[in-house]
Amino acid sequence: MEVKARAPGKIILAGEHAVVHGSTAVAASIGLYTYVSLQVSPSNENNDRLILQLKDTALEFSWPIGRIKEALSSLGGPFPSTPTSCSSESLNLMLAMIEEQNIPEAKTSLASGVSAFLWLYTSILGFKPATVVVTSDLPLGSGLGSSAALCVAFTATLLACTDTVNMDMKQEGWLVFGESELELLNKWAFEGEKIIHGKPSGIDNTVSTYGNMIKFKSGNLTRIKSSMPLKMLITNTKVGRNTKALVAGVSERTLRHSDAMSFVFNAVDSISKELASVIQTPTPDDLSITAKEEKLEELMEMNQGLLQCMGVSHASIETVLRTTLKYKLVSKLTGAGGGGCVLTLLPTLLSGTIVDKVIAELESCGFQCLIAGIGGNGAEICFSASS
Amino acid sequence: MEVKARAPGKIILAGEHAVVHGSTAVAASIGLYTYVSLQVSPSNENNDRLILQLKDTALEFSWPIGRIKEALSSLGGPFPSTPTSCSSESLNLMLAMIEEQNIPEAKTSLASGVSAFLWLYTSILGFKPATVVVTSDLPLGSGLGSSAALCVAFTATLLACTDTVNMDMKQEGWLVFGESELELLNKWAFEGEKIIHGKPSGIDNTVSTYGNMIKFKSGNLTRIKSSMPLKMLITNTKVGRNTKALVAGVSERTLRHSDAMSFVFNAVDSISKELASVIQTPTPDDLSITAKEEKLEELMEMNQGLLQCMGVSHASIETVLRTTLKYKLVSKLTGAGGGGCVLTLLPTLLSGTIVDKVIAELESCGFQCLIAGIGGNGAEICFSASS
Structure with missing residues (x-):
């Protein structure tokens, strides 16, 4: 079975920069998405692999599940219902695994995104073989929240494969999580964002998770709903x-x-x-x-x-x-x-x-x-x- | 004898628009001038005329002194040491005299400047025959205070021909008025500005009269002196x-x-x-x-x-x-x-x-x-x- 997720990018409608100095800012989701598709493979002993395809950058990462277990089983997990920060030791273990994949020099900046993926994957799903494919409407590093959308979409597919999320898999079309599941999704995505950005504000992942708009001031986020098409x-x-x-x-x-x-x-x-x-x-x-x-x-x-x-x-x-x-x-x-x-x-x-x-x-x-x-x-x- | 005057234009360095709402603004004189030269003619009975040449617009106004006396002697004057506002009746008398001169349609906007000249001339010098020539570095109507510079330069030449200003006519080069004479000059120039602009702020004529810079807020002007070349x-x-x-x-x-x-x-x-x-x-x-x-x-x-x-x-x-x-x-x-x-x-x-x-x-x-x-x-x- 295949699970697909999509998570939107964000814009700041008002208040950027001033927000650092205590002003109110307003962010909103945009109808441009990062898509993640996850297909858990039937177990096949020696051939079991975890494959990550980043279609927009034409990169593929592929690790034998054995190698991942060997490197990361010390981290514990899976613990899908308990969002946990990645320690710098764990991050180093993952970066070493990414280095083994010989990414072209120009694309090493993607390493932190792939680390976030590995952390979310092993923490939520453990050591199952699977193929994960990523595509996105969002230009990278242009301030539209592409990394948060990636973390949210990753996490959404992963949580959908666990018992912590309860959804009717037979329903067709795009489905929305329930309120408590959104909260869990948002917390995990924030852990991914921390791996990519160090000290993210949490605004990007919150907008990507919940959609609509948020008003934020001095670290307090308030979700608001637009009453007009824009x-x-x-x-x-x-x-x-x-x-x-x-x-x-x-x-x-x-x-x-x-x-x-x-x-x-x-x-x-x-x-x-x-x-x-x-x-x-x-x-x-x-x-x-x-x-x-x-x-x-x-x-x-x-x-x-x-x-x-x-x-x-x-x-x-x-x-x-x-x-x-x-x-x-x-x-x-x-x-x-x-x-x-x-x-x-x-x-x-x-x-x-x-x-x-x-x-x-x-x-x-x-x-x-x-x-x-x-x-x-x-x-x-x-x-x-x-x- | 010929008297020449030059009076500078102005710029707003900071605070335009906000000053209308109570903020401080700073204006400064600029090294671009309006020049007026005044030559009082020896009296010659029937040929006595008052001639005004606006060189930049290639316009010449010429009135027999008899005509000016006839039209304007009811206004009283000369009263050079008592700056006086021009009433709307007096303004109408002057506008009628200007109309007699058949200015080309495109240049009728200059009529208020010529009215200001006539008011200043007859109020300060009375009914003497003379030739007045105006040239300027300042583009008209572009916010550089060209009308105030005109009023200040007019008034400066006129006052220099009266007893109210005491200067050594034998000195060479550009001379500066004394403090009390500057005050008189500024007040007369403001009366000229009122004819041209209705309700001027007084900033333009003050900068053109005193030079340097002024700080102004809620109608209060403070003269300040720059300590750096700019x-x-x-x-x-x-x-x-x-x-x-x-x-x-x-x-x-x-x-x-x-x-x-x-x-x-x-x-x-x-x-x-x-x-x-x-x-x-x-x-x-x-x-x-x-x-x-x-x-x-x-x-x-x-x-x-x-x-x-x-x-x-x-x-x-x-x-x-x-x-x-x-x-x-x-x-x-x-x-x-x-x-x-x-x-x-x-x-x-x-x-x-x-x-x-x-x-x-x-x-x-x-x-x-x-x-x-x-x-x-x-x-x-x-x-x-x-x-």
Whole structure:
């Protein structure tokens, strides 16, 4: 039998950077997914293997189950219902196993993702032979939460194969976990994120697990539900950035101009709260959808100005802003800035012709354009008979 | 004998728009001038005329002194030491006289400037025949204070011909008025500005009269003196804007998002104060000039982000920002925004080659580039024997 899971990426709608200084931020799931398919193999003694195929990077890892047992059985497990952190000793054991696979030099940055997979796999399923296949809509390392989506989708397939999750395997289509199962899923995914990122905020995995939107401030996350359809053009500038340096730059500017920056962070806090409230307020008719979209556009424009004030914009981001503005569309950077991705609100009544023109112009600058619904479902699974 | 005067234009270094909502702003004189030359003619009975030549617009106004006396002697005067407002009745009398001169349709917007001239002339000098010639470095209506510079330069030549100002006419070169004469000059120029602008803030004429810089908040002006040389590239986008509509737009945004905008205005207030303090602090050596320039650049970048947050930027302004940023130079809009002029700080150690390249690139976009020292002298006069 095959279990498939899909888990969405995320965007920051408002409050990036300022959140580090105590402001409210709002994140949302996007209709772009990482897909994981898991097929537990019938046991076959000497040929038993654990195979991981990363389709987008054309990489395959394949370990004899015996080798995994030998290296990792000291870790204990499986303990699917008790999310546990991977110690640095365990991580080193896994990294050694990954090194045996001779990954091409350019792709060694994937090692932490594969370690997260091995940790989640052995901790939740133990030492069963299986083939795991990963594909994704999400560009890697561009701030859209690709690593969290990977951890959530991995964990979802793994939990679905254990007794801790109770689902009707005969139902067709994408299924949603129950509330307590989502909580377990989220905790395990967070353990995976810790292996990849060191000290993640927990925002990405929470959005990917639960979907919709979350408001967060000083480490407290509140799930909120959008009451309006919302579609964004997500432009990946493909400009790599150093998130740590950008965060440090804002902190240094805050030390130099503490009064001004503290007002700036307060302004962002107020914008995030207002944005969350606009999104949650029921929308009785089409007319008010347009009015709400205009409010969101104004708040996005204001937030972008404040991000420029913090010094985290970038020439590539400004190019996207200028290009979309020509079509009277409003954009803001999302995430760390300094490159990365830019959001452009696509109003409900906007004609497809305009969208096509904007995309053509952005792509001619060398950018990648994705269109996604915002605030949709989180992790989902789907069962199918083995082919 | 000929009296010449020159009066500088102004820029807003920080705080435009926010000043309307109670924040501090900083304005400075620029080394770009309006020049007025006044030559009182020997009286010649029937041929006595008052001639005004506006060289930059190739316009000449010429009235028989008899006609001016007939139309305006009811106003009383001359009363050079008592700055007096022009009533709407008096303004109508002057506008009628200007209409007699058949100005080309396209240039009727100059009528208020010519009215200001007539009011200042007859109030300060009475009904003497003379030829007055005006030239200017300042583009009209682009937010660089051209009308105030005109009123200040007019008034300076007029006062220099009366007994209220006591100067050594034999001295060569540009001379500065004494403190009490500057005060009189500033008050008269403000009366001229009122004819042109209705309700001017008084900032433009004060900067043009006294030079240097002023800090202003809630109607209170404080003169400050720069302790460092400061040079700016001033790019005139030539995009006309509607200042009233831009100011109203910020007020409407403030009504819609009062909390966020109030934090934004507080941030601007803090930036203006910091900028004024950096500029006033003594600079012991070259090293600290560079450090101060970097601080000013950071404050300009922050202020620009906050102006974008208020919604008063414009595609043409963004083009200037992007272009100068390529050369690692920092820019901000100055004045109303929505087009108009953009400031770019030119650091002391910047090579002339770079400046030439930036200017060439900006001019290729159709913009006009001016380079000016910031915070120099205010109004000055110069006497020369008639040729």
